[in-house]
Amino acid sequence: MAPTNKKDQKVSLHTVERLSAYRRKLEELGLDEVEYIHSHELAALVGVTPAQLRRDLASFGSYGNISRGYDVRRMSRTISQIIGTDRIQNVALVGVGDLGRALLSYRGFEERGFHITAVFDVDPDKVGRVFAGRRCYGLDKLETVLSDLQIRILILTARPEGLQDVVDRGIRAGVRSFLNFVPKSLSVPEDCFVENIDISAKLEKLSFLSRKKAQMEVNA
């Protein structure tokens, strides 16, 4: 293993998640002709502490001007480069159920530099049909289409059954990471990534928080 270049590995995962929020806000500000912004202002807008914002930005060596603050457009561009959304990325989606269809018609992705190019489903009734402008392929075409389109990111909104198999085949076809909406734990090799979104679990977390607070009031 090569000794990690110090400039690289410093960006932590929590930082990356916040970078998205920073960039979104910076884009808005850029459209409003704002040229420079101070850490405490941007921090307030996205809901973090000024110290954390400065730390996050410093982690990739972004130098702000001391008297004027940070250059809005330059910072926005830099973050795009870091997260890799400075050019459009093609992604694919497996499972054209309710959630899958919703994501297909979600405009937010395009705005942020992602384009859902290919769509797959097991259901023979869905194969061949067109959803939000994309023709749906059968799972048998998975490897071919993913390789041809050089898809690196796969969105999973299918049934849990056989999902790991889809993942394994995707990886063999060049996919590097998965956005998984299915409440099922997936295993991937070390150089691939899974990001889970479990909507029910989030609701359960809220349920716990509300309940805990109610208990505390009783205790008090």
Added chain:
Amino acid sequence: MAPTNKKDQKVSLHTVERLSAYRRKLEELGLDEVEYIHSHELAALVGVTPAQLRRDLASFGSYGNISRGYDVRRMSRTISQIIGTDRIQNVALVGVGDLGRALLSYRGFEERGFHITAVFDVDPDKVGRVFAGRRCYGLDKLETVLSDLQIRILILTARPEGLQDVVDRGIRAGVRSFLNFVPKSLSVPEDCFVENIDISAKLEKLSFLSRKKAQMEVNA
């Protein structure tokens, strides 16, 4: 402030998120007539380390049997009680766009003890229409309906414009927590909670991770 009861506050937020996964798996196991399970087995099934699982379970004083392991059904019931899903909870949803409609027809919520009872939208064309069996109310009915149905959790899938206002009005009508799909930071009082799900940000995180890996290969 009353001195926090030691038994209470010990459960950390990260633990709560994992509890959902544990409970789901325990339910499956219960259906398969599994009576007891060891930490390393369950840990492997949900994808955490055995030590972490034991720590999580110990945080609310769940005592497993040393030779047989953990009682599957009892543990499942206990977790339900902790997160408050031992009885059905009514939730409401604001914003019947694509994502909102998808969530309305998503069966997963009911399975986990949540029922979307009321639906709201600003669009006059949508008000009065029925979506997945729920009649859509106008935002002017927000306070009345939320209070009447005693809604404590609100799902936000609307436009960013005016969202903070919906939040404020919801809180006055008794809402305690929000599941927010809108990429906009919201502010709530200390005794209320917001859980954000930013799908684009997750994609950006994956984009970063894939890209970073590619860079490292170049460096190596």
Added chain:
DNA sequence: GTCTGTGAAGCTCTTCACAGCG
């Protein structure tokens, strides 16, 4: 004075590793 960038402290979560039980 105000602001950035950053050591250092503080805090939280995770992992280790082992006592104690069966």
Added chain:
DNA sequence: CGCTGTGAAGAGCTTCACAGAC
């Protein structure tokens, strides 16, 4: 033996607080 529960160590993230620039 193997397993649980848990102190203790470790790793990672956040906040403090201040030097230095303006």
